Amino acid sequence: MIKHKIVLLGDASVGKTSIILRYSKNIFVPFQESTIGAAFSQLNTPLSKGGTFRLDVWDTAGQERYASLAPMYYRDAQGAIIVYDVTSRDSFERAREWVRDVKANALPDLQIWLCANKTDLTTQRRITTDTGSLFAEETSCKYAETSAKSNVGINELFTSIADAISERCTPPPAPSTTGAAPPTINPDTRAPPRATCQC
């Protein structure tokens, strides 16, 4: 149905939105199609082997009262970024719950990135790298440390997501928009757009 859908999950105030904002500032797209703030963004992510890959990033509501709605958002996602704040143990606990929930409810081949945000606040840090990466290993998630404020690890995170998902969908999708396509999208156009990838 939808090609490359990534959901951003995490407690309120862990920095989901700032990650997205930071990233969309980093890769500058002149005509970004969607504009509903940070709730939904279409990002043309550069791949490590060259070319770009389009990701639809769905922001979810982080507030506790909307927690029950999250499954409606990650229902058919290919990837999930679960964000926690390294200065808050609660947010890490919530992230663990998110991982469990997502694993239980989402597509089986969904890939999870556990993202430790706000690493710039070294003095207030509560969750160490070891704790985070160990948990990620246990649950076979990928682990990333980012700081949206000082722009650390954001590009790498999205590139790794784009790499992983583009690998899974072997024939990379060609951009279908011919007229107003932004100049940044330039993957090979010969690939059939209605690709055979499962997602």
Add this chain to the structure above:
Amino acid sequence: MADGETLLNSVYYKSLKAKFPELLSKATDNQGIICIPDSDSLAGIVLDQDFFETHILRPSPYILGEFLTANGHAIEYDERERLFRTKDFPELRTVRVLHEESCYNKRLKPYRMFLLQRPFRRQASGTAGEGNTASSRGTGSSSGSFAITTMAPCFTPAEASEALERLSTGPNRATIVECGDTLTTRARKFAQSYMFVRGCEQHAQSVIQGMVDTGFQTLSVLCPELATCASNSKHHFVLTSILHNLVHGAMGQLLFDSVSKTMAAEDAAMGALLDQLAPLRPQAFGIPDHLVCQLPLTVELLKSLEGCLTPLHKLHVLQQVFLTLGREIELHLTRLNAASSPAPSTPPSPMPSLPPTGPATGVMAATGAGQIASRPATPPSSRGQLADTQSDPMLSLCRSPASARHDPILSAFLKGGPMPSQTLQQQPPPSPLATAPEQCPPGGGPTNSTINSSLLTPLVRTAEQKRALQAAALAQALPLTTDDLLPLYMWALAQAQPPQLHSNALWVRAFAPMPPEQGELAFSLATFEASIEHLARDGPRLVRAALTTPPQMSLNPRPSASGGPGAGSPSGLVVLGPLQPGPPLDPASARVGFRPGSEGRTMRLTATTECFDFAPVIAPRAAVPPAFAPRTSEPLILILLLIPVVNFTIFMLTRNRSTFQMIWSSVCAALTLLIWPLNKLGRRYWRNFASQNYFDEQGAFVAIFFGLPMLVILLCIMVNWVWKMGSLFIKVSKLHVKKVAAKKALEATGGTAAGPSDLSTSSPSAGQKNKDL
């Protein structure tokens, strides 16, 4: 295609403005109609003066509904179908109007701009246009494939049949038409015999998909070029949309009726809930204070949802709702920001002189222009944007929402606009990232306190408060996050009160084809569903919280946030009567001319949307007891209380009639066993006999009020039986003992001859005793 087409990136408009400004200004001064052919359709056409003049129209002085081009050709316009028909060009063409926009010229007189699907004629002296190639090949199929590349996805059955009509030009016409007819007949037959069962929608999906696929195959066999054309995913979707709409158009409302029948209970509950939610303050939904504003267009669009006939159309409207909501909020934020930053060079005084559309939309349009012009550089300040607004009133036009999708303007706001840059780079250091671009409700420092105080006194905002709010909005200046979007959406839903929300969501989810690579549609549908879901779950609590809170609370400087509807908004406790002035959407402040339905893709904002001030109507409502509290006056409760009493009386009266009691007890036992289905029935039809829904999911109410008394009665009957059986047994044994004793006495006293006579004398008494039993 029309998706990406806006005035600002239209090749035609740009070159018209650059090459023949005098032509343009003359046309606008005369209030003519400027037709702008879609950029994609201009391939191979040389844009010369003659071509431009062909597309500038003025009403014909002689014939109604006819227009004259600037170089003197006559063109007929069908207002209803929104079609132009050329009359005296070598090639007679029918040209569809994709969008209609109204603008204002320098003298503030209105004129119109039509975005055309293709030009009125191909270049006379031009190189091979698409018309040339089509005519040189001269086959129907090639013109069909040409048509598909120029078509937008259609959203109504009428549009679909029209599109099919356009596809079927040429020798294959009859077969294509027949193919369409077969499809519609099949669809109609299917719909007549279909009954929607929740959870089993896959069957219908596959049947409909099968019909579409068959149609698709038939078409591709008929015109192979159409098939190659449709291998492009976009064109494929166009074709799918045509077929889908044909199918759904043929099925009419049958399918939707079937769905809505299944969801009737949920829909009715939601309708009642929305009724109760409508008068609540926006803050009660958890909307942060700086985002509170009127959403007239969004509400209008949500209302128009009812008029849509096919799931694809509804999906499209939902997308428009989503985008319009974003636009309105951005507009609101920009205005807040613009008003808060002093602008000495361009005071807002010229604004009121603009026509109603001007201030609201002009800011947006011109901001986009300024933004794009200075694109790679750092974004200009909001003051600079305002200056742009005044310089080019031409641009002060309201764009139809359909074209908003790829609107660079909005992206200009969000992408490089002042808001994110301020938050990310000019954020004061003390608050680390947590208070930076984050989606939590107003938090941190001085803004927090100002916002809180303004929340707690829901009177008309004083100038001071307004300034504080604006400052907060500036400091926050966050792009919309899902945490903000959901309450806004819910509030818009409560204002619009579209009927049958649950059915709509289910219907669209089940039957709308999702175009590939269109995450936005999916996201708007998900937001719609999530809002409904949350409303259904949380709405009653919101209403209760609002109703049970005494209005004085709103004036209390420190209301307890405990039990408040939203963790983020202490003001959620506050409830007001109807918003003042007048209805929730005050026609004086926002008048929206909107044509819903198929032709409804033109929308004009005819008045400025004013910043929303909530007047302080503290209307103390009658204290309504919290929901689910059983009321003794309720007939249902009375009946339920009476049942055990009657039951017990019957039991007492008939305690010696064992047959009756046996039947009676089996009936009681059956009813007790049926308690779960009864609860389900009650959940569904509680409106018919109760004022509130007592039937909770676990069935606690039914168990206590119905099951428990039944069980007690059953227990009594059982005890009665056991006791009776026990006493019978005792009597029988007593008799037996007596009999044995008599026998023994007989044996002891007399011979065997006297025995029987003795027995016969004793047996009547035994029989007597037995009868007594």
